[in-house]
Amino acid sequence: MIHPEDFELLRRIVKSRSGLTLSPDKAYLLENRLMAVARKWGMNDIEGLAATVRGTPNEELLREITEAMTTNETLFFRDQSPFEQLEKVVLPRLLESRQGTxxxxxxxxxxxxxxEPYSVAMVLKQLGSVMDNWRVDIVATDISRTMLDKARAGLYTQFEVQRGLPIAMLMKYFSQAGDKWELDPGIRAMVHFxxxxxxxxxxxxxxxxxxxxRNVLIYLDQPTKGRVLENIRSLMPDDGVLYMGGAETVMGVTEKFQPVSEHRGMYEIVSATAGNYPRGTENYASNP
Ligand SMILES: C[S@@+](CC[C@H](N)C(=O)[O-])C[C@H]1O[C@@H](n2cnc3c(N)ncnc32)[C@H](O)[C@@H]1O
Known part of the structure; x- marks a missing residue:
């Protein structure tokens, strides 16, 4: 069992470095995940890890502790509809409004x-010649170096390609590499990690x-979520579109974004020019 003061120390480190909140009922999770970090750094248990952190905090160790506590669950074309909307609603509108640039x-x-970013890249690729003479930057970021290395490698297991990826896309954009599936270099090159x-x-x-x-802010507390969303807003033009996870909401978090009717997970900016898309409510009970 982890000592309460060790849990508190490690919880605070993770919170201040990433925003991730860990309630006391997550002590088992912290213990499980940090055992691997402790062993890698030559310690036998969490007590040793906490003692090291208290004594001589090492930037790389703190980074690894934080990274170990991230949840990295994801899949191709997760929730499906955001990618359909991107293709059928958002991109056609951008192709009109961004003609100038x-x-x-x-x-x-x-x-x-x-x-997620590779699903976006495949949607764009599928549009074919419509995208000729257009420049599209797909920037993909994460706090986890381990995840970024995996993403850049573009190698996925059978299990991973079976989750969400249509078989036609698997056949078209992946080739078998040993017991893994390798994503086409052309698609990989479309994403900058x-x-x-x-x-x-x-x-x-x-x-x-x-x-x-999507599915990132769920692990953060309300004020942190609000700050992150306001930062995101500051990077977007007034007709920009934000996607959040199906179970997420902006209600009570920020007034900078509002949901778009009939497009679950899609948000537009609240501004003088809002109303680019039909306005929605956050009560999806009657609008699944
Ligand atoms: C559950 S995954 C979601 C992946 C993808 N967006 C999706 O919906 O399938 C959450 C990701 O957010 C990352 N993350 C957590 N806190 C972060 C932070 N403060 N800054 C950047 N990325 C963070 C985690 O490392 C993790 O890979």
């Missing part, structure tokens, strides 16, 4: 092992027309 920028914030902590100022990442920030 022919440049669109999309951000997958909290991209985990890459399935970078380490980025959502607690930091995102201004250096530039402007984004579409932001996917």
């Amino acid at each position: 022919r440049h669109i920028r999309i951000w997958s914030a909290g991209c985990s092992s890459g399935q 970078d380490e980025f902590n959502l607690l930091n100022d995102p201004a250096p990442l530039g402007r984004f027309d579409v932001v996917f920030c």
Whole structure:
């Protein structure tokens, strides 16, 4: 059993470095995940890990502790409808409104092992010649170096490609590499991966027309969620679109975004020019 003061120390480190909140009932999770970090650093138990952190805190050790506590669950075309909307509603609108620059920028914030930004890249590729002479930047960021390395490698297990990826896409864009599936280098090259902590100022990442920030903020407390969403808003033009996870809401978190009717998970910016898309409510009970 982890000592309460060790749990408190490690919980605080994780919270201050990533925003992730760990309630006392998550002590078992912290213990399970941090045992591997402790062993890697030559310690036998969590007590030893906590003692090291108290004594001579090492930046790399603190980073690994934080990274070990992230939840990286993801899949290709997760929830399906955001990708259908992107293809059928959002991109056609951007192709009209961005005629002047022919440049669109999309951000997958909290991209985990890459399935989300690669799903976006496949949607774009499927559009074919419509995208000729357009520049589309897909920027994918995460706090976890392990996940970013996996994402960049573009290698997925049989289990991973069976989750959400249509068989036609598997056949078209993946080839077998040993017991894994390797994503086509052309699709991989469409996504630029970078380490980025959502607690930091995102201004250096530039402007984004579409932001996917799905199933990331669920692990943060309300004030932190609000700050992250306001930072995201500051990077978006007034007609930008935000996607959040199916179980997430902006209600009580920020007034910068509002849900778009009939497009679950899709949010538009509240501004003088809002109303680019039909306005929705957050009561999905009667609008599944
Ligand atoms: C559950 S995954 C979601 C992946 C993908 N967006 C999806 O919906 O399938 C959450 C990801 O957010 C990342 N994350 C957590 N806290 C973060 C932070 N403060 N900054 C950047 N990424 C963070 C985690 O490392 C993890 O890979």
